[in-house]
Amino acid sequence: MPEDHANPGSSSSTATAGAAGDGSAVVQFEDVSIAFDGKPVLQEVSFSVERGQTLVLLGPAGCGKSVLLKLANGLLKPDSGTIRVFGEEIDKLRRREVYALRARIGMVFQESALFDSLNVEDNVAYRLHEERVPEAEAHTRVVEALKFVELEAAIDKFPSELSGGMRRRVSIARAIISHPDLILYDSPTGGLDPITSTTIIELVMKQRDVWHTTSLVVTHRLQDAFILATHRFDPATGGMKLLPKDGADGGIDEGTKFLLLNEGKIVFHGTTEELVRSDDPWVKRYLE
Ligand SMILES: Nc1ncnc2c1ncn2[C@@H]1O[C@H](COP(=O)(O)OP(=O)(O)O)[C@@H](O)[C@H]1O
Ligand SMILES: [Mg+2]
Structure with missing residues (x-):
C-alpha cells in the first residue's frame, strides 16, 4: 500500500488545493458511450472533475448515473471514448494496475x-x-x-x-x-427518510470540507444537491451551517458543481448559479 494512504495528514492524499479545485482533472470523460444489449445508456458523455471538487450528479432513475460511477472506477468498460482517472486511462490498464488505481478510490454503493x-x-x-x-x-x-x-x-x-x-x-x-483521493457516492441518501438523508449529506459535506476529497455524488434528491451547494461543515458544532449570502462566495460553495443527465446525455454541467439561472426547458422543469 502506498505510504501516503496510511497517513491522513500527508499532502498527496489530502488535496492541498482549495475546495474550488486547482485545475488538474482527477476524473475525465471524453465522448464516452456505452450500450447494454444494443440499448444506448450513455452517449458521448464528456466532463471532468477537478481536484478538490464535488460534482453532484443528478438525473431521473435509469438515466445512467450508476453506470457512470462504475465506468469511473473501472468496474465497466466503455464501448467508445476515453476515461482518465488520476491521469491514467482506466479502461486500458491491466487488471493489477486497475486494482492499484482503485485503491485510491472510495466507493459508497x-x-x-x-x-x-x-x-x-x-x-x-x-x-x-x-x-x-x-x-x-x-x-x-x-x-x-x-x-x-x-x-x-x-x-x-x-x-x-x-x-x-x-x-x-x-x-x-x-x-x-x-x-482515498477520490470518493464515488452512489445515491448515499437513497431509501432514507428526509431527516436521515440530511445527516448523511452532512457527512458527505464533512468529508468535502475536512479532507477536500474530490467526489462524485449521485443523488435523485435536488435538496441534497442544494444543501451541499449552500452549506459548509462547521467544526465548532460538528454540524453544518448555511454560507452567509453576503460572504465572498455569495453563499455558494464554489467547489460544488452540477452535472444533470437525462437519457444518457448531459443536459447541464456547471455551477450552482448557472444551474438555477439555466434557460434550458428540461432543466427548468427538473428544478421545479
Ligand atoms: N450490467 C447491466 N446490464 C444491462 N443493463 C444495464 C446494466 N447496468 C445498467 N443497465 C441499464 O442501464 C440503464 C442505466 O442504469 P443505471 O446507471 O443503474 O441508472 P441510474 O441512473 O438509476 O443509476 C438502465 O436502463 C439499466 O437497466
Ligand atoms: Mg443508480
Whole structure:
C-alpha cells in the first residue's frame, strides 16, 4: 500500500488545493458511450472533475448515473471514448494496475452493500484485511473512520441490527478507511427518510470540507444537491451551517458543481448559479 494512504495528514492524499479545485482533472470523460444489449445508456458523455471538487450528479432513475460511477472506477468498460482517472486511462490498464488505481478510490454503493455476515468492524476493515494491514493498526483505523461518521458505539454490531442511516454510515466509513483521493457516492441518501438523508449529506459535506476529497455524488434528491451547494461543515458544532449570502462566495460553495443527465446525455454541467439561472426547458422543469 502506498505510504501516503496510511497517513491522513500527508499532502498527496489530502488535496492541498482549495475546495474550488486547482485545475488538474482527477476524473475525465471524453465522448464516452456505452450500450447494454444494443440499448444506448450513455452517449458521448464528456466532463471532468477537478481536484478538490464535488460534482453532484443528478438525473431521473435509469438515466445512467450508476453506470457512470462504475465506468469511473473501472468496474465497466466503455464501448467508445476515453476515461482518465488520476491521469491514467482506466479502461486500458491491466487488471493489477486497475486494482492499484482503485485503491485510491472510495466507493459508497447504492443500498450500502454491506456484508451481512460481518460485523461493523470487519465490514469497515474489509479493504485493510485484503491489504494485510496488521490487526492492531486496522483496529485503530476502523475506530478513526467510525468516529468520523459518529458510529463508534456500533463497532461490534451486525448490519441486521442497524437502521438504514447507520448502514449508510458504515458504508461511508468503509469507503474512507484508506483515505482515498477520490470518493464515488452512489445515491448515499437513497431509501432514507428526509431527516436521515440530511445527516448523511452532512457527512458527505464533512468529508468535502475536512479532507477536500474530490467526489462524485449521485443523488435523485435536488435538496441534497442544494444543501451541499449552500452549506459548509462547521467544526465548532460538528454540524453544518448555511454560507452567509453576503460572504465572498455569495453563499455558494464554489467547489460544488452540477452535472444533470437525462437519457444518457448531459443536459447541464456547471455551477450552482448557472444551474438555477439555466434557460434550458428540461432543466427548468427538473428544478421545479
Ligand atoms: N450490467 C447491466 N446490464 C444491462 N443493463 C444495464 C446494466 N447496468 C445498467 N443497465 C441499464 O442501464 C440503464 C442505466 O442504469 P443505471 O446507471 O443503474 O441508472 P441510474 O441512473 O438509476 O443509476 C438502465 O436502463 C439499466 O437497466
Ligand atoms: Mg443508480
